[in-house]
Each structure stands twice: as structure tokens, then as C-alpha cells.
Amino acid sequence: MMEIDNDKLLRQYFAANRQEIADRGFSRRVMQHIPDRRVRLIGRLWSAFCWLLIGILFIAFDGITLIWNTLSNILTSSVAPNIEQLNPISIYIAVVVLIILGCRKIASRV
Numbered sequence: 001m002m003e004i005d006n007d008k009l010l011r012q013y014f015a016a017n018r019q020e021i022a023d024r025g026f027s028r029r030v031m032q033h034i035p036d037r038r039v040r041l042i043g044r045l046w047s048a049f050c051w052l053l054i055g056i057l058f059i060a061f062d063g064i065t066l067i068w069n070t071l072s073n074i075l076t077s078s079v080a081p082n083i084e085q086l087n088p089i090s091i092y093i094a095v096v097v098l099i100i101l102g103c104r105k106i107a108s109r110v
Helices: 002-016 026-033 037-060 063-085 088-109
Strands: none
Touching: 037 063
């Protein structure tokens, strides 16, 4: 009940003591410096072009094989003593989880 009274008192006070501040063209100057939609569109097109170029280079340089070989080397060097106990399905699951986490990380930055 007390909060309602306080809110009402505050509204009455601010309504009675409202002051306009002269901005002398400040708002207009700020609005002129905000990038328009065309600039944002160019930025998005540039990002799309870069992602397309990355995809093309990834395919051209056989990135999947490079990643697979690197992961295989890492796993075999760290698990070499226990290689006969290693389950290939667990490797596939780990790779899929890493890919999903990487894609989510990349998508969150776009």
C-alpha cells in the first residue's frame, strides 16, 4: 500500500516539475551519424561472401580430411597404449559433439 502511494507521489512530483531541455540540434546530428540500412546490408552481404569463400576454400583444400587426420593423430597418440579397448562409436560421438559445439560457437558470433 505504501509503494502505491509513493508511486503516485513520484508521478505527481515529476508531472509538476517537468522541464524541457534544449538540444540545439543534437538529436538531428546524432540521427545523421547512425548508419542507414544500406550500410548494414552491405555488411551482411560482405559477411555472406566471406562465409562462402571460407566454405569454398575448406572444400578446395580438403578440410574434412585434414580435420579427421588431425583428430586421429591426437587420439591415437594419447590413447595408443589402450587402442584395443577403444570403441569407434565413442570417437564418432565425440567428433559430432565437437562439430555441433563449434557450429554453435560460430553461429553465436554471427
